[in-house]
Amino acid sequence: MTEFEGIVPAIAQALAKRGYDVLTPVQKAMLDPGLAGKDALVSAQTGSGKTVAFGLALAPGLLEGAERFGPAGTPLALAIAPTRELALQVQRELEWLYELTGATIASCVGGMDMRTERRALERGAHIVVGTPGRLCDHIRRNSLDISELKAVVLDEADEMLDLGFREDLEFILETAPAERRTLMFSATVPRSIAKLAESYQRDAVRIATASEAKQHVDIDYRALTVVPSDRENAIINVLRYYEAQNAIVFCSTRAAVNHLTARFNNRGFSVVALSGELSQSERTHALQAMRDGRARVCIATDVAARGIDLPGLELVVHADLPTNPETLLHRSGRTGRAGRKGVSALIVPLSARRRTERLLENARIRATWAKPPSAEEVNRRDDERLIADPIFSASLRDDEQSLVQQLLQSHGAEQVAAAFLRQYRAGHSAPEDLQDVPAEGERRKPRRDEFSAPRDDAPSTGRNDFADGVWVSLSVGRKQNAEPRWLIPMLCRNGNLTKRDIGAIKMMPEETFVEFSAEGAERFLSAIGPDKTLERGIRVKPLAGVPDFSQAKREGTYGKKKPYSEKSARSSDAAKPKWKSDRKPERMPTGEGSVSERPDKKPWAKKPGKPNFAKNDGPPKGGKPNSRAARKAAKARGE
Known part of the structure; x- marks a missing residue:
């Protein structure tokens, strides 16, 4: 048994049993x-x-010299964690660490049945682990008595403040006995943590390990520059290149998590999602699937993955760039644990390179800048893994010899090896063909077809010319604000294509013609399915031969309206009079002085026999005075 100086004997035995040296x-x-x-x-x-560190520190004070705990009653220690996953993980760690001491450890976390937790607390517990909100609920309902606490531990204290748990933490610490021991653990110590420590700790000892404020030595940081439209394809190639036992892909929103989960499921990856919208049971099942090997890729948001510990996590991929250095360090800290090596890959769009450089500089991280693995590199890495597979060094068992001989006699060694190779490759998702990224300092000139629609009189956008090109029609045009800069990525995304498969693009008012290579068209039509519908309800119609662009321009729609010449064909008798007014001609005045012969004038502007009220200098001839003053003057003249 390994001896550890200064550790309670029962705890030392648990460490040795766990394999700690x-x-x-x-x-x-x-x-x-x-x-x-x-x-x-x-x-x-x-x-x-x-x-384990705070478990070792708490044991002497909780046991008070005894080898085992007595009957469980009011809790002696309280451990607070920011998330459900981290709280349950802390509970599991403490259970094996305190296994030989007879300690009872209860949990109080959000999302679990509160009645079950209340019954567990009534039976008694030596240590309680929970999240701030749920612990406050139990304290206010008198189901958790913390009057006899000897120690309080705040794990990931900085994250709890970031998540808005300050009031809950202050309530718990103010309710706990004043004569207690308070331990705060945090990856960083900002001013808010220092202020909280000053308020609720007494002469606290500041402990900073040698690895603080610098990158983890067991993590290889790689910044991979990509064209924005190739971001998801680059993630696929990274996952395929490393083939990690466990990998986690970080996204900034729940919607991004759901999108990538569906995309990777379709590509044959065994993935699980981890976001705030999942129930506690769904989150627990997702993590368990990662631990027992049923899933190898976890796609998660920052908060959902806070503090989780996945065994054999070798790869962290930042699908969306972190917003600050702390988030980058916390994400990357999921790998490279307990002396194991890990890789943290940042997917960097070209437009975000400068921002990523500042992020890495502020985090004091030196990353290797490179391009994502190409399809050729992924295939070459697959071949290397296959040749080095331990399966080839395993001895031939007795029950296998007869079948091996039959296979060799029936098919030959070369054919058997080829069949094995095909089966091996069939179990892996095919890598993506990525666009070339310009070298550092090289400014890429945007092509016309990438950012704007072509002219009406242009036969195509100037893209690839295919001798055997296949044309399709899309039910969207310039009137629907269609542009190649979002049409091309959509076609690649939905049709399992690359930009090399897309040729000319011709945009009409309400219709767009797209040319594909023969192979690309077959793959595209197969991928979109029998309903032939893309995102936003865009319909796809395969065409036979090259479309008539002039006819489509005259139609101005997705093949439904009549041609312009037919629409405008009217008889001269039915032609509409060119009056400026909408009034019918028969209602207009006629006769002497009429202006009906002048269609450019309003015929009712001047009518004979009506008084002109434009002036106040007396009544018009044959009319009446048009003002009170004029009437008085006329009366005085005897008129």
């Missing part, structure tokens, strides 16, 4: 005799063993 820097720091019984503010990298 040496402790991490933060775990050694928490065993310092000068820290016994004191408050501490600890900052250490994610994945440095903080859960």
